[in-house]
Amino acid sequence: MERGAEAFRRISRISSHLQPPGSKVEDISLLRREDCRSKGGAPGFKVALLGASGGIGQPLALLMKMNPLVSALHLYDVVNTPGVTADIGHMDTGAVVRGFLGQPQLESALTGMDLVIIPAGVPRKPGMTRDDLFNINAGIVRTLCEGIAKCCPNAIVNLISNPVNSTVPIAAEVFKRAGTYDPKRLLGVTTLDVVRANTFVAEVLGIDPRDVDVPVVGGHAGVTILPLLSQVNPPCSFTTEEIRYLTDRIQNGGTEVVEAKAGAGSATLSMAYAAAKFADACLRGLRGDAGIVECSFVASQVTELPFFATKVRLGRGGVEEILPLGPLNEFERAGLEKAKKELAGSIQKGVSFIRK
Ligand SMILES: NC(=O)C1=CN([C@@H]2O[C@H](COP(=O)(O)OP(=O)(O)OC[C@H]3O[C@@H](n4cnc5c(N)ncnc54)[C@H](O)[C@@H]3O)[C@@H](O)[C@H]2O)C=CC1
Numbered sequence: 001m002e003r004g005a006e007a008f009r010r011i012s013r014i015s016s017h018l019q020p021p022g023s024k025v026e027d028i029s030l031l032r033r034e035d036c037r038s039k040g041g042a043p044g045f046k047v048a049l050l051g052a053s054g055g056i057g058q059p060l061a062l063l064m065k066m067n068p069l070v071s072a073l074h075l076y077d078v079v080n081t082p083g084v085t086a087d088i089g090h091m092d093t094g095a096v097v098r099g100f101l102g103q104p105q106l107e108s109a110l111t112g113m114d115l116v117i118i119p120a121g122v123p124r125k126p127g128m129t130r131d132d133l134f135n136i137n138a139g140i141v142r143t144l145c146e147g148i149a150k151c152c153p154n155a156i157v158n159l160i161s162n163p164v165n166s167t168v169p170i171a172a173e174v175f176k177r178a179g180t181y182d183p184k185r186l187l188g189v190t191t192l193d194v195v196r197a198n199t200f201v202a203e204v205l206g207i208d209p210r211d212v213d214v215p216v217v218g219g220h221a222g223v224t225i226l227p228l229l230s231q232v233n234p235p236c237s238f239t240t241e242e243i244r245y246l247t248d249r250i251q252n253g254g255t256e257v258v259e260a261k262a263g264a265g266s267a268t269l270s271m272a273y274a275a276a277k278f279a280d281a282c283l284r285g286l287r288g289d290a291g292i293v294e295c296s297f298v299a300s301q302v303t304e305l306p307f308f309a310t311k312v313r314l315g316r317g318g319v320e321e322i323l324p325l326g327p328l329n330e331f332e333r334a335g336l337e338k339a340k341k342e343l344a345g346s347i348q349k350g351v352s353f354i355r356k
């Protein structure tokens with residue numbers, strides 16, 4: 001009997017370690033986080049996920065909890081974080097998980113973070129463009145970035161919320177106002193475009209997508225998504241029809257998912273995969289690994305525009321080097337002009353939102 005009670009006490013103590021703040025477990029008097037023997041997790045990076053209860057946020061939380069480079073994972077949202085945190089927190093991987101609910105807990109969620117990933121905001125429904133999300137998501141991104149400027153100004157920021165072509169300029173303006181802007185640390189996540197391009201090109205070539213690398217440059221909406229099919233690795237050639245089919249499918253991959261989900265949102269699972277892949281690359285860069293190259297929408301001088309997505313080399317300071325576009329064929333040069341025209345407007349819209 002006595003041994004049974006002791007066993008219950010020990011189990012209760014262990015599970016208390018993972019209870020999120022605000023959850024309803026206090027009525028079991030033995031459940032106290034402070035009772036745990038171990039206070040910390042494995043050495044590694046501290047990562048915050050803002051929008052953690054959403055369609056992207058939940059699977060991304062799962063994937064980041066599985067990343068051995070992460071020692072602390074902070075899950076922030078305006079809804080449902082106690083449940084998501086309790087659930088993810090039971091995974092027997094190294095990262096210690098803590099949940100934060102609502103604006104009053106934003107600062108605690110952000111303090112001390114090395115990497116902040118932002119998938120907070122509304123997704124598209126059929127018939128909408130990413131720009132139709134601007135009115136709601138611009139304000140959400142501004143608030144979250146103000147928190148970052150205050151609580152973890154040196155963190156790397158991975159911005160997922162759409163329209164990325166405008167939200168990255170918004171974030172830059174918020175950081176400039178706060179005096180914390182470092183263009184090397186602000187990265188718009190365009191990895192899903194590369195992931196899709198690799199998949200669709202591999203399908204056409206009849207090879208394994210893991211063996212394919214397609215650079216996708218420009219931005220993250222419609223014609224601003226510019227796959228460079230002339231630079232595919234391994235080197236290969238396509239017919240004119242294949243180039244038109246692939247370019248169109250890559251540019252409209254997001255819309256393909258939005259329509260298939262028929263009102264239930266946009267890409268979440270493939271996006272969580274892509275975001276986890278990109279975040280892992282950023283963390284390996286922070287660790288000092290060499291040769292980490294990914295496409296990302298960043299402050300750039302590759303074109304006359306202030307922001308542009310290209311391959312970038314990641315390192316301890318974030319973006320260590322912006323790689324050139326490389327030689328483009330005539331089809332890609334025409335695509336680049338179209339992309340730049342639309343991008344210029346989207347970037348300006350983001351900048352004006354803060355400067356107005
Ligand atoms: N960059 C990219 O390649 C992609 C970007 N996206 C974008 O990611 C965003 C999120 O998409 P989903 O996860 O599918 O949407 P969702 O609606 O399922 O989840 C969004 C989450 O953000 C939370 N949220 C709302 N306001 C917030 C605030 N002020 N602070 C913190 N959290 C807040 C919501 O409560 C919700 O849990 C959308 O804007 C979508 O367009 C989606 C796919 C790909």
Ligand SMILES: O=C([O-])CC(=O)C(=O)O
Pocket residue numbers: 123124130162192253254255257258266267
């Ligand atoms: O299409 C959307 O709205 C979501 C997104 O950015 C993508 O899937 O690429």
